Amino acid sequence: xxxxxxxxxxxxxxxxxxxxxxxxxxxxxxxxxxxxxxxxxxxxxxxxxxxxxxxxxxxxxxxxxxxxxxxxxxxxxxxxxxxxxxxxxxxxxxxxxxxxxxxxxxxxxxxxxxxxxxxxxxxxxxxxxxxxxxxxxxxxxxxxxxxxxxxxxxxxxxxxxxxxxxxxxxxxxxxxxxxxxxxxxxxxxxxxxxxxxxxxxxxxxxxxxxxxxxxxxxxxxxxxxxxxxxxxxxxxxxxxxxxxxxxxxxxxxxxxxxxxxxxxxxxxxxxxxxxxxxxxxxxxxxxxxxxxxxxxxxxxxxxxxxxxxxxxxxxxxxxxxxxxxxxxxxxxxxxxxxxxxxxxxxxxxxx
Amino acid sequence: xxxxxxxxxxxxxxxxxxxxxxxxxxxxxxxxxxxxxxxxxxxxxxxxxxxxxxxxxxxxxxxxxxxxxxxxxxxxxxxxxxxxxxxxxxxxxxxxxxxxxxxxxxxxxxxxxxxxxxxxxxxxxxxxxxxxxxxxxxxxxxxxxxxxxxxxxxxxxxxxxxxxxxxxxxxxxxxxxxxxxxxxxxxxxxxxxxxxxxxxxxxxxxxxxxxxxxxxxxxxxxxxxxxxxxxxxxxxxxxxxxxxxxxxxxxxxxxxxxxxxxxxxxxxxxxxx
Numbered sequence: 056x057x058x059x060x061x062x063x064x065x066x067x068x069x070x071x072x073x074x075x076x077x078x079x080x081x082x083x084x085x086x087x088x089x090x091x092x093x094x095x096x097x098x099x100x101x102x103x104x105x106x107x108x109x110x111x112x113x114x115x116x117x118x119x120x121x122x123x124x125x126x127x128x129x130x131x132x133x134x135x136x137x138x139x140x141x142x143x144x145x146x147x148x149x150x151x152x153x154x155x156x157x158x159x160x161x162x163x164x165x166x167x168x169x170x171x172x173x174x175x176x177x178x179x180x181x182x183x184x185x186x187x188x189x190x191x192x193x194x195x196x197x198x199x200x201x202x203x204x205x206x207x208x209x210x211x212x213x214x215x216x217x218x219x220x221x222x223x224x225x226x227x228x229x230x231x232x233x234x235x236x237x238x239x240x241x242x243x244x245x246x247x248x249x250x251x252x253x254x255x256x257x258x259x260x261x262x263x264x265x266x267x268x269x270x271x272x273x274x275x276x277x278x279x280x281x282x283x284x285x286x287x288x289x290x291x292x293x294x295x296x297x298x299x300x301x302x303x304x305x306x307x308x309x310x311x312x313x314x315x316x317x318x319x320x321x322x323x324x325x326x327x328x329x330x331x332x333x334x335x336x337x338x339x340x341x342x343x344x345x346x347x348x349x350x351x352x353x354x355x356x357x358x359x360x361x362x363x364x365x366x367x368x369x370x371x372x373x374x375x376x377x378x379x380x381x382x383x384x385x386x387x388x389x390x391x392x393x394x395x396x397x398x399x400x401x402x403x404x405x406x
Numbered sequence: 407x408x409x410x411x412x413x414x415x416x417x418x419x420x421x422x423x424x425x426x427x428x429x430x431x432x433x434x435x436x437x438x439x440x441x442x443x444x445x446x447x448x449x450x451x452x453x454x455x456x457x458x459x460x461x462x463x464x465x466x467x468x469x470x471x472x473x474x475x476x477x478x479x480x481x482x483x484x485x486x487x488x489x490x491x492x493x494x495x496x497x498x499x500x501x502x503x504x505x506x507x508x509x510x511x512x513x514x515x516x517x518x519x520x521x522x523x524x525x526x527x528x529x530x531x532x533x534x535x536x537x538x539x540x541x542x543x544x545x546x547x548x549x550x551x552x553x554x555x556x557x558x559x560x561x562x563x564x565x566x567x568x569x570x571x572x573x574x575x576x577x578x579x580x581x582x583x584x585x586x587x588x589x590x591x592x593x594x595x596x597x598x599x600x601x602x603x604x605x606x607x608x609x610x611x612x613x614x615x616x617x618x619x620x621x622x623x624x625x626x627x628x629x630x631x632x633x634x635x636x637x638x639x640x641x642x643x644x645x646x647x648x649x650x651x652x653x654x655x656x657x658x659x660x661x662x663x664x665x666x667x668x669x670x671x672x673x674x675x676x677x678x679x
Contacts, residue, residue, distance in 0.1 A: 113446035113544065120543060229675035231666045241662050260559070262548050264453045264541045265446065269548050271557060278550050278557050280539055280656055287653075295658040371559065374572040378662045379524045379596070388673035395675065 109307055109337035114265045117307045119337055122370035125250055125345065125363050126186040126257040128154040133193035133201030140192060140201065147190050155182040181255070187342070187366035194361040196346075203323055203359060210354035214324055228391035231384055239384060240377035242296050242320050243274040248313045248331045249322065249347035252363065259365065260372050268302055268309060275377045281311055288314060294327060296320050309335040326353040341367035442584060442618035447544050450584050450618050455539045455649040455656065458626075461488030462533040463520075465602035466642060467497060475515055475601075491533070493641040497604060503635040510603025518601055522669060523661035525556050525573035527597025528590055528612050529628045529642065537649060539656050547579055547586070552659045560588050568592020571608055586616040607634040622648040 109117040128151045142150060158180050193201035206214065227233050237243045245251035250259065250272070258273040268281045281302040289299050294317040302311040311333040318327030329351040336344040343365040350358040442450035461469070468490035474483030499507060510517055520526060526534050536552040547560040560579040568576030568591055576592035595608040611631040619625045624646040631639040 115446075120545070225675065231670040231673070239662060239666065241660060260546075262541050262543045262546050264543055267453075267539075267541055269541045269550065271548070271559075276555060276557050278548075278555055280541065280550055282655065289653075289655075293657070296660055297658065299655075371561070371564070371566070373569055374525075374574055376525055376573050379573060384670055385673060388670055392673060392675065 107337070107339055112263050116263055116268075116304065117309070117337055118263070119261045119268065119309065119335055119343060120263055121261060122368050122372065123259045123261065123343060123365040124185050124187065124257050124368040125252045125259070125365050126181050126184060127189060127194070127252050127363060128181065128186065129189045129191055129194055129363075131194045131251070131361065132203060133195065137192045137201075140196075140199070141190050142192055144190065147188070150192075151182075151188075155180065158182065181257075185366050185368040187364045189362075189364055191362065194363045195359060196362050197360040198357070204355045204357050206324055206354055207352075207356050210324060210326070210351075213326060213353070217321075226391075228387055231388065234384065234387070236320060240275060240381050242277065243272075244320070246272050246274060246277045246297065246320075247322075248279070248298065248300065248311070248333055249349065249361070250333075250345065250363070256375070258368060258372055260370065268311075271372065273372045273375055276375050291315065294318075298329070298331070307336060309333075311335070322349065324354055325349065325351045328353050335365075338364075440584070440619055443621070445542060449542070449581055450586070451542065452540045452547075452586060452616055452618065452624065453542045455537050455654045456624065456646040457537040457649065458533040458535070458644055459647055460491060460533065460644055461486050462491045462642070462644065463530065463535050463600055464488065466491050466533075466600050466604055467602070468495060469602070491642045491644045493643060498637045498640055500635060500637055503605075507603050507605060510598070510605055512603075514601060514603055517603070519597055520553075520601065521665070523554055523665045525554055525597070526551070527573055527593065527599075528558070528575050528577075529614060530597060530599055531556050531558070531574065532614075532626060532628075532646070533644060536659065537654070537656060550656055552656050554659065554661055558590075560586075573597055575610075575612065582615075584617055588612075588614040588616070590614070605635065606630070606632045609634045616646075619645070622650060624648075 109119075112118045112120070159182070195201045195203065198204060221233070224230070224233050231239060243253055245253045245257075250270075253272075253274050256273045260271040260273075262269045262271075266282065266284050268283065270279045270281070271277070272279075277297065279297060279300055281300045283302045283304065285303065286301065288301060293299065294315050296317055296319060298313040299315040300311050300313040302309055304310070311331075313331045313333070314329075316325075316327050316329050318325075318329075322329060322331075329349060332348045332350075334344075334346045336346075338344045344362065345365050346360060346362045348358050348360040349355075442452075445451045445453070464485050465488065469485070469488055471487040472485040474480060474485070476483050515521065520530075520534070525531075531538065531549070531551050531553070534551070534553050538549055538551040541548040541550060545561070545563045547562065549558040549560065551557065556574060558574050558577055560577045562579050562581075565578040566576075571592055571594040573594060573596065575590040577588050577590040579586055579588045581587075590612045591610075593606070593608055593610040593612075595606065595610075598605050609632050613629040613631075615625075615627040617625040617627070625643065626646050627641060627643040629639055629641050630636065
């Protein structure tokens, strides 16, 4: 029943997405004592999975099919002050509890975030759904310090140019093009590749047919159909928001290489020359090891790699029609225009 | 083959006593007799990238060629004529619904959900004119459309009722011999069947039948049922054609970006006067 009410929520609320973007960042900054959670998490993706033989599809591919989530409390970068690479199970549990408490606190009565939606009530807290457990202190496994490498001079120059272009385009609410692409329902940050956990609804469906692997991302119904037939990369002029992916099996591991990004949904400041290599290996009935390497010499002087396991979750995935009921954009822009009109009238009145 | 045709002809002619009808049944039997290559799990293999080759997205009923609804597009935006895909020729609208269809047509530039990059609904997604890919697995069959990245999951196992109404509906499928039958309910009332304003309500029930008719074509038949809008169930039918280019691929058509100025341009900040 809870699942059903969540489905209704998923289909409708873009305003919610806007609210979430605001509350998540607020939550990330808040501090509060740990509270108990009712975490329903998949087992740790331990080294014991090595002997595991994945099931096969009827055409003999290792079978990755089903519903998965990469929801996690492990941050991409190692938190400041943490020096170890791997937590003990007790430390990992404590980190999850602290993060879950911060998440449920964001809609506590009397706080700013409380004027929006109650995540906890609507089952959107990560701790209320399946999330992937991981003893790592950061998703980044290389460089060994668990941090994104420094942005090089070319990358910094591009970031400055992007910032200047944004400034020249005016205020965020001057025009729809100035608003965040997630709020506009074009693509959610984290849709990838690489597939990063989306904060909520971090769910995926994998379906395989001879010669293809399809990955559906719940957020804004993003689909990647990955051909496995060794075909050449498309011409460099064909650029896409999600790039173009080509896959192959290396033993039991699905390796997917993606290039041809349009650069408009930059990953951690990447350029359109980003290359993402993903490796999917089923390590247990209920988990897939997901490792990705990003290479972009115009942004970083070295490649970097992260590991973000997928945990089996409950399906099915309901349609995420985002743009179709995106009242938020029109209302925000109309509100901004009304404010301007009011300010202009007041100015006229005072003259 | 020749002997079969001859035999069927004789039998049919004997029963109905008419050579024309006998020929019809021979053709029907030939189409039915095609046995598609199998997937490794033994089902007719529908995998591939498919597309229709007709003018149904302009108007599912028969229509002559006409001018572009957008003056600036001239001949490039003009409507090609078509013989229609509705069996029996005309959609059996209830009287009030027929009026609404005419209003939709008159206001189509403002109302057609396709113009706004909304999810196309079913079965419009099939014949909208862009390719779609069938990814056929044992439990799920995915229909991945280029337009707006629309996607449908057809549940062959784990079937449930629609949890809520949606644009693309909730699809349960089954195999009937050579045919994939997809039963879809749980629609909202917001999508259209074409650019001519043909529409449905949230009581829409769509049953699609995908029957391979050759290595590179599928017979696609749709039964439409919607007692709030139509006086009886009715059918559409058309072939689907397979893309045989070796590099065929569904590309991104993330059209939200293409319609933002149309939808929100009037809310842009105007330069101070």
